[in-house]
Amino acid sequence: MTDTFAAAHFRDDAAARKLIEGIRWPSGPVCPYCGVINHAYPIKKAGWFRCAEKACRKDFTVTMGTVMERSHIPLHKWVIGFYLMNSSKKGISAHQLHRTLGIRYQSAWFMCHRIREAMRSGGLAPLGGSGKVVEADETYYGPVDKSKRRTRTTSGRPFTKKGTHGPANKRPIVALVERGGNVRTFHVPVANQSMVQAICKQNIGRESRLHTDESRLYFGADEIFASHETVKHTADEYVRGDVTTNTVEGYFSIFKRGMRGIYQHCGEKHLHRYLAEFDHRYNHRVALGYSDLDRTFAAIKGAGGKRLTYRQPH
Numbered sequence: 001m002t003d004t005f006a007a008a009h010f011r012d013d014a015a016a017r018k019l020i021e022g023i024r025w026p027s028g029p030v031c032p033y034c035g036v037i038n039h040a041y042p043i044k045k046a047g048w049f050r051c052a053e054k055a056c057r058k059d060f061t062v063t064m065g066t067v068m069e070r071s072h073i074p075l076h077k078w079v080i081g082f083y084l085m086n087s088s089k090k091g092i093s094a095h096q097l098h099r100t101l102g103i104r105y106q107s108a109w110f111m112c113h114r115i116r117e118a119m120r121s122g123g124l125a126p127l128g129g130s131g132k133v134v135e136a137d138e139t140y141y142g143p144v145d146k147s148k149r150r151t152r153t154t155s156g157r158p159f160t161k162k163g164t165h166g167p168a169n170k171r172p173i174v175a176l177v178e179r180g181g182n183v184r185t186f187h188v189p190v191a192n193q194s195m196v197q198a199i200c201k202q203n204i205g206r207e208s209r210l211h212t213d214e215s216r217l218y219f220g221a222d223e224i225f226a227s228h229e230t231v232k233h234t235a236d237e238y239v240r241g242d243v244t245t246n247t248v249e250g251y252f253s254i255f256k257r258g259m260r261g262i263y264q265h266c267g268e269k270h271l272h273r274y275l276a277e278f279d280h281r282y283n284h285r286v287a288l289g290y291s292d293l294d295r296t297f298a299a300i301k302g303a304g305g306k307r308l309t310y311r312q313p314h
C-alpha cells in the first residue's frame with residue numbers, strides 16, 4: 001500500500017506546477033508563442049518563464065494553451081481532479097469533485113469537461129496491422145436531442161410509443177478495438193453502411209483481420225481488409241475459433257455501466273467527450289502495463305492545445 005495522496009503535488013500548488021512542467025516539458029520549457037524548446041529562463045513571478053534572446057521574448061507559464069489556462073482553481077486541485085478521473089474505472093461525477101475538492105459545482109463541471117478534453121487523442125495511426133485482429137461493433141446510447149428526433153422510419157412508417165423508442169432516436173456509437181490494444185469510438189449521426197465503412201477504412205490498417213457480427217453494415221468489408229470474419233449472434237454464436245466480438249462488447253458494457261452509474265445525464269453534444277474519457281482509460285489500462293498515475297500523467301500530457309471556452313454547465 002502506498003499513500004498516494006501524501007505526494008506534494010496533491011497538496012501544494014507549487015509542487016503541482018513542477019509536476020506538470022516535468023510532464024509537459026521533458027526537455028525544458030516550451031514557448032507557446034514561438035515553439036522554441038528550452039530557450040527560456042524563469043522570471044521573478046512564480047511559475048513564469050521568459051522566452052530568451054533571439055526568440056520571441058514573451059512571458060509564459062506551463063498552463064498556457066492547455067485546458068487549465070485561465071482557471072482560478074489551484075493546480076494541486078487540478079492534479080487531484082486528473083487523478084480521480086483516471087483512477088476510477090467508471091469516472092467521477094462533477095458533484096463528487098465539487099464535494100471532494102471543495103470547489104463550486106460549476107467549476108467542478110468545467111474541470112470535468114476540460115479533463116475529458118485532455119484525454120481525447122488526435123492524429124492517430126491506424127489500428128491493427130498484419131496478423132492483428134480488429135473488432136468493430138455499434139451500439140446505441142441515450143436519446144438524441146429533441147430537435148433531431150424522428151417520428152417516422154426511413155420507409156415512412158410511424159414509430160410506436162410516441163416515436164421516442166428504437167435505434168432511430170438513440171445516439172449511435174461505433175467502436176473499433178484492436179485485440180490486445182487500443183479502442184477508438186465515434187458518436188455518429190447515423191449508423192449506416194457508408195458511415196460505418198468509412199470509419200473502418202480510415203481507422204483500421206488494410207492488412208488487419210476484421211471481426212464483426214453478421215450486421216449488414218459490414219457487407220463488403222472483405223474487399224477492404226485482409227479478411228472479414230463474422231459471428232452469428234442470431235444463431236447464438238459468440239465465439240468461433242478466435243473469431244469473436246466479445247472485446248468490443250466488453251468495452252461497450254464498461255461504457256454503459258459507467259454512464260448509468262456515474263453520469264446519468266449527458267447532453268448529446270458532450271457525448272464524444274465522455275467517449276474520449278472511457279477510451280483514454282481503456283487505452284491506458286492495467287493490462288497494458290499502466291498504473292493509475294501513468295494514466296493520470298498521460299492525460300496531463302494531453303492537456304495542451306485544447307483550451308476550451310465553456311460558458312454554461314448544462
Ligand SMILES: [Zn+2]
Binds near residue numbers: 034036051058
Ligand atoms: Zn517564444
